[in-house]
Amino acid sequence: MKIQIFLFLLLLLLHSICCFAQLHLNFYQNSCPNVESIVRAAVKQKFEQTFVTAPATLRLFFHDCFVRGCDASVLIQTNNHTSEKDNAENLSLAGDGFDTVIKAKAAVDSVPGCKNKVSCADILALATRDVVALTGGPSYAVELGRRDGRISTRKSVRHHLPKPDFGLNQLNAMFAKHGLTQTDMIALSGAHTIGFSHCKHFSKRLYSFHSKNRIDPTFNPTYADELKRECPRNVDQRIAVDMDLMSSFTFDNMYFKNLQMGKGLFTSDQVLFTDPRSRKTVNLFASNNTAFEQAFVVAMTKLGRVGVKTKNQGEIRIDCASVN
Numbered sequence: 001m002k003i004q005i006f007l008f009l010l011l012l013l014l015h016s017i018c019c020f021a022q023l024h025l026n027f028y029q030n031s032c033p034n035v036e037s038i039v040r041a042a043v044k045q046k047f048e049q050t051f052v053t054a055p056a057t058l059r060l061f062f063h064d065c066f067v068r069g070c071d072a073s074v075l076i077q078t079n080n081h082t083s084e085k086d087n088a089e090n091l092s093l094a095g096d097g098f099d100t101v102i103k104a105k106a107a108v109d110s111v112p113g114c115k116n117k118v119s120c121a122d123i124l125a126l127a128t129r130d131v132v133a134l135t136g137g138p139s140y141a142v143e144l145g146r147r148d149g150r151i152s153t154r155k156s157v158r159h160h161l162p163k164p165d166f167g168l169n170q171l172n173a174m175f176a177k178h179g180l181t182q183t184d185m186i187a188l189s190g191a192h193t194i195g196f197s198h199c200k201h202f203s204k205r206l207y208s209f210h211s212k213n214r215i216d217p218t219f220n221p222t223y224a225d226e227l228k229r230e231c232p233r234n235v236d237q238r239i240a241v242d243m244d245l246m247s248s249f250t251f252d253n254m255y256f257k258n259l260q261m262g263k264g265l266f267t268s269d270q271v272l273f274t275d276p277r278s279r280k281t282v283n284l285f286a287s288n289n290t291a292f293e294q295a296f297v298v299a300m301t302k303l304g305r306v307g308v309k310t311k312n313q314g315e316i317r318i319d320c321a322s323v324n
């Protein structure tokens with residue numbers, strides 16, 4: 001009797017360990033063994049055509065995972081413009097991110113054995129790992145086995161993505177909903193080491209902080225002057241600036257060094273240093289790139305597990321831009 005209970009508990013334990021994440025490192029080992037190198041080659045080719053491939057893909061993955069889980073729902077297009085990507089919150093997701101996944105999917109499907117075997121959600125996860133490595137960041141093993149979602153609505157984006165004027169409590173609350181800690185959130189914010197932002201996301205900090213005609217006091221004055229030159233009042237909406245002014249094309253820990261100097265672009269960036277509760281972690285990542293990279297990989301792996309659909313849930317989308 002006792003031994004039966006013991007075995008039962010052991011089984012329960014093993015089950016929870018094995019299937020907690022539901023994803024597996026070698027998920028396509030038999031169905032499409034070369035999926036990683038096929039995706040990597042397609043992403044590299046696209047990256048060599050345009051740098052924006054990298055920030056656009058990285059941000060696309062984040063937005064996908066935070067809305068309905070990492071299920072490629074962000075890639076779905078509807079003729080009536082009612083899907084996730086049509087929400088104002090899409091904040092100009094650069095088209096090159098979408099294009100990267102479409103191209104990698106085409107490359108995978110051109111290998112006869114692989115056709116319609118690999119989900120768009122997994123291709124996005126792999127492409128994201130590849131662009132981080134291509135820009136000088138860490139590489140890491142990607143868990144696979146995500147299935148693609150069949151629902152994508154503009155409405156579902158509301159309240160699911162962080163806003164650039166968020167403070168620490170709001171950031172922590174939103175990331176905690178997805179099982180991500182403050183340290184994960186800070187490490188993931190390090191993604192702002194590459195890419196660009198349109199002026200409207202921080203112009204209030206420059207011109208009307210707290211609705212008054214003044215500047216956010218946590219800004220480094222020299223940096224603020226530079227931003228004012230690049231983003232004068234009523235600037236063309238299409239103008240974008242480097243998010244990491246020192247090295248916007250390299251994935252490194254310069255983002256955290258910038259925060260120490262008051263050179264964070266958004267409130268949500270600068271607050272990580274201003275707030276004493278998160279400052280220690282910023283200082284650690286600023287002083288130790290290895291510590292940042294390790295934390296980033298841990299956090300990306302957790303991000304990649306958010307709300308995933310597996311086994312018989314969802315589908316393997318044939319065309320990443322529309323449900324089967």
Ligand code: HEM
Nearest residue numbers: 055058059062094162163164188191195196197198201268
């Ligand atoms: C912590 C809360 C976050 C906020 C408030 C935030 C907000 C923003 C905003 C407003 C932009 C500018 C978009 C534009 O004007 O085109 C941006 C860009 C970007 N974000 Fe975030 N973000 C956050 C976290 C993240 C995370 C977790 C990642 C990825 C792991 C990420 C990756 C990026 C990238 C790579 C860009 C550059 C996009 C490009 O150049 O096309 N962000 N973010």
Ligand SMILES: *[C@@H]1O[C@H](CO)[C@@H](O)[C@H](O)[C@H]1NC(C)=O
Nearest residue numbers: 077078079080081082083322
């Ligand atoms: C938009 O199109 C989708 C499918 O393409 C449909 O399910 C949805 O009901 C349409 N929404 C509106 C508001 O017409």
Ligand SMILES: *[C@@H]1O[C@H](CO)[C@@H](O)[C@H](O)[C@H]1NC(C)=O
Nearest residue numbers: 085086087088090092093095
């Ligand atoms: C983002 O949303 C705006 C409208 O809110 C839309 O005009 C734009 O085309 C969308 N961008 C993408 C890449 O879907």
Ligand SMILES: *[C@@H]1O[C@H](CO)[C@@H](O)[C@H](O)[C@H]1NC(C)=O
Nearest residue numbers: 287288289290291292294295
């Ligand atoms: C940097 O962080 C890594 C990883 O956490 C650690 O092993 C290493 O000792 C740290 N280096 C220094 C100089 O503190």
